[in-house]
Amino acid sequence: MESFAKNSAAFSSGLLGNWSTDRRQVLKALVGTSAALVTGAGFTGIASAQDTKTVVALVQPDISTLGQYLSSALATSLVASKIYDGLLEYDFDLKPKPSLAESFEVSEDGLTVTFKLRPGVVFHDGKPFTSADVQFSILEVLKNFHPRGSINFKEVEAIETPDELTAVFKLAKPAPYMISALSGYEAPMVPKHLFEGTDIRDNEQANAPIGTGPFKFVEWRRGQFVRLEKNENYWQPGLPKIDRLVFRYIPDAGTRTAAIESGEVQVAGFGAVFYSDVRHLETVPGMEVTQKGYEMISPVVEAHFNTKRAPFDQVKVRQAISYALDRQFIIDNVWFGFGKPATGPISSNFAATGLYTSDVRNYNVPDRVGQAKKLLDEAGFPEKEGGIRFEMTIDPTPYGEEWRRFGEYVIQALNTIGIKASMRYEDVPTWLKRIYTDYDYDMMLSWISNLADPVTGIHREYHSNSIRPGAVFVNATQWSTPETDALMDQAANEKDPARRAELYHQFQKLVVEAAPTIWIMELQFSTVTSDRVKDAVVSPLGLYANFAQLDIV
Amino acid sequence: MSTTAERFFRNKTAAAATLVIGLIAVVAVAGPFLYPHDPFAVLAKPFEPPFGTYPLGTDVLGRDVAAGLIYGARTSLTIALVASLAALLAGTLVGAVSGYYGGIVDDVLMRCTEFFQTIPTFLFAVVIVAVLTPSITSIAIGVAFVSWPPVARLVRAEFMSMREREFVRAAECLGAPDRQILFQHILPNCLAPIIVMGSLMVAQAILLESALSFLGLSDGSTFSWGYMIGAGRTFLRSAWWLCTIPGLAILITVLCINIIGEALNDALNPLLKD
Numbered sequence: 001m002e003s004f005a006k007n008s009a010a011f012s013s014g015l016l017g018n019w020s021t022d023r024r025q026v027l028k029a030l031v032g033t034s035a036a037l038v039t040g041a042g043f044t045g046i047a048s049a050q051d052t053k054t055v056v057a058l059v060q061p062d063i064s065t066l067g068q069y070l071s072s073a074l075a076t077s078l079v080a081s082k083i084y085d086g087l088l089e090y091d092f093d094l095k096p097k098p099s100l101a102e103s104f105e106v107s108e109d110g111l112t113v114t115f116k117l118r119p120g121v122v123f124h125d126g127k128p129f130t131s132a133d134v135q136f137s138i139l140e141v142l143k144n145f146h147p148r149g150s151i152n153f154k155e156v157e158a159i160e161t162p163d164e165l166t167a168v169f170k171l172a173k174p175a176p177y178m179i180s181a182l183s184g185y186e187a188p189m190v191p192k193h194l195f196e197g198t199d200i201r202d203n204e205q206a207n208a209p210i211g212t213g214p215f216k217f218v219e220w221r222r223g224q225f226v227r228l229e230k231n232e233n234y235w236q237p238g239l240p241k242i243d244r245l246v247f248r249y250i251p252d253a254g255t256r257t258a259a260i261e262s263g264e265v266q267v268a269g270f271g272a273v274f275y276s277d278v279r280h281l282e283t284v285p286g287m288e289v290t291q292k293g294y295e296m297i298s299p300v301v302e303a304h305f306n307t308k309r310a311p312f313d314q315v316k317v318r319q320a321i322s323y324a325l326d327r328q329f330i331i332d333n334v335w336f337g338f339g340k341p342a343t344g345p346i347s348s349n350f351a352a353t354g355l356y357t358s359d360v361r362n363y364n365v366p367d368r369v370g371q372a373k374k375l376l377d378e379a380g381f382p383e384k385e386g387g388i389r390f391e392m393t394i395d396p397t398p399y400g401e402e403w404r405r406f407g408e409y410v411i412q413a414l415n416t417i418g419i420k421a422s423m424r425y426e427d428v429p430t431w432l433k434r435i436y437t438d439y440d441y442d443m444m445l446s447w448i449s450n451l452a453d454p455v456t457g458i459h460r461e462y463h464s465n466s467i468r469p470g471a472v473f474v475n476a477t478q479w480s481t482p483e484t485d486a487l488m489d490q491a492a493n494e495k496d497p498a499r500r501a502e503l504y505h506q507f508q509k510l511v512v513e514a515a516p517t518i519w520i521m522e523l524q525f526s527t528v529t530s531d532r533v534k535d536a537v538v539s540p541l542g543l544y545a546n547f548a549q550l551d552i553v
Numbered sequence: 554m555s556t557t558a559e560r561f562f563r564n565k566t567a568a569a570a571t572l573v574i575g576l577i578a579v580v581a582v583a584g585p586f587l588y589p590h591d592p593f594a595v596l597a598k599p600f601e602p603p604f605g606t607y608p609l610g611t612d613v614l615g616r617d618v619a620a621g622l623i624y625g626a627r628t629s630l631t632i633a634l635v636a637s638l639a640a641l642l643a644g645t646l647v648g649a650v651s652g653y654y655g656g657i658v659d660d661v662l663m664r665c666t667e668f669f670q671t672i673p674t675f676l677f678a679v680v681i682v683a684v685l686t687p688s689i690t691s692i693a694i695g696v697a698f699v700s701w702p703p704v705a706r707l708v709r710a711e712f713m714s715m716r717e718r719e720f721v722r723a724a725e726c727l728g729a730p731d732r733q734i735l736f737q738h739i740l741p742n743c744l745a746p747i748i749v750m751g752s753l754m755v756a757q758a759i760l761l762e763s764a765l766s767f768l769g770l771s772d773g774s775t776f777s778w779g780y781m782i783g784a785g786r787t788f789l790r791s792a793w794w795l796c797t798i799p800g801l802a803i804l805i806t807v808l809c810i811n812i813i814g815e816a817l818n819d820a821l822n823p824l825l826k827d
Contacts, residue, residue, distance in 0.1 A: 401784060409614060
């Protein structure tokens, strides 16, 4: 969703700009297609002749900045995560692994976290990476400028640097979630010497970043590609395995599919290949498709009620509509099978850490429609003449055609329980304003990433302090209760994992019962690669990992 | 000497086109009675090919394409007719006043018309529809807004040439009020080109509406041909009928309307009378 905000901001100059962009994209797509036809086969041939290992990956949507410390936009993260490393990496169970920090230790009271840094790491400009860079990156850059930095590092009061290779985090309260927010994606380590004394927002690093990662920035041709070269001095011997990494932006969805099918591009992830085309590519020899590598992103498709507006202020009405929607139908027909039914606010990807529970009210039962009608009758909305109980409007997020189809399905589903619905489909800035500033909607359809921890990904949707008009992708339902607020606050600072899980289990039960949101499905993004490419997905961050082990044969 | 209608129907192509348009109109009006289910209703498996259980197959959500086509005809034709009518009325009024009075009135009105003409038509329509929030009404308004200036220019030219004729002078001498001269004496004599232009404008309006819905600027609660093409575009390789069928519908309708317009032009042209 964050990327969506950034992306839409680029388009928010109004529809005038929007349309001309469309036309330009069409033209570019045409040019791209013909270029692909002419040079498609030759491109890789030349590369191997020079004995340079090159991998081309798709980036979608276009890149607005490479300053990963400023933006969590999808495209920015996809490219810049190869340039920056973080203190830690994670395995598929979301457990931390060493990266720039060789080890870390959390004190008994949870208030001190000590990182031992790896010796001999240098930035791309040759300057050594030290604890001063950690201190500066966290306190001066990320905490102030990263969209989620103020949440991730909220409790960090100071970072002490007793020597060049030791960084001691001093916390105000225990913050167990912070340990899962130290990847190169979520908390890139930036060079202090290039930022100190400058305006961080305006620093030239956002256009030509320098980090410690496996790839060095070489060239960015806006609207076309970013080229990265192997970092010869990378701290892991023998890595990276490839010499050159190119991220290409191809605006037209059909051309993107053709590009990967022809082998011109070898890696594509997130929504870059349209869902129905992924189904097609699965059957093409030489293509590999995986749904792994999104475990720390965990997008969930949701429908949100405006709980301050009648009749959606009534729990029974919200529950009835929750029953009315057939999750499996939506998964199969709108998202072509790329998802699984969601049970509540926390994605089942958190089962590994014990935070997830499926022991909540189940809306996905065989007699969904009967239950829904019964609840509506009880809530005081009997069928009037024509079988209609009441009317409502649906506002899908204007992010793409699947959202509109989703809206069309919801209208049909509501029709079967006697609710007459209509759909409004506006441009992105209007939609954002309607939902997050004016709260002028009945029900809206959108998605949110659960990210690495509920504190970062989930609290924003349900906590009373996230009801902030004007802030996007926060609590738009305006629903909150003192109990759930208290549970979230306690869980944020609870260091005992079992106790923390228990708090979140209680939270899930309460929220699912109150149904301010309908949790439809856990969206499964796909990564499509050529079978010549090895080890594209080696972490729960998938394509947001650093590609050090990526290889091509 | 033959009547206009006789001359029009002597043109076989025009007669055929009229028949086709008539059929489309009948389907659009009576469709919901002949074909009672809602085009949005999810009926079957997605992507059923045509000529099976469903004559034109089903789309990505398992909706009947034939129902979509019929209800889409209603939307497309309604918007096109209403918008063209509105544009004709506005254009005629502005053109008539401008051409008859001349002078400063003409200058002001024509500068306004030119202001509208200099903005690229489609872009302007996109802006209007987006600002007003896409709905049938706003699309009709958008289409009408960009269609009236050529009518105004045409009518103005006709009125300018007419106002110096003897019968207009005579009416003026007899003290007829301006309203009467404008609409009872001059206008009937300019009707031929206006009718021809109006018919061609309907075709133009259908295309505009389709293009707008193709870009997603369509009423969320109604089907239209352009919307069907836009939604089916992604599946062109796997389900050809989703784009092809509504595409053919637009092609045939617009072609027939153009043929009728051409034939009307010939039939109304006094020089071609035999």
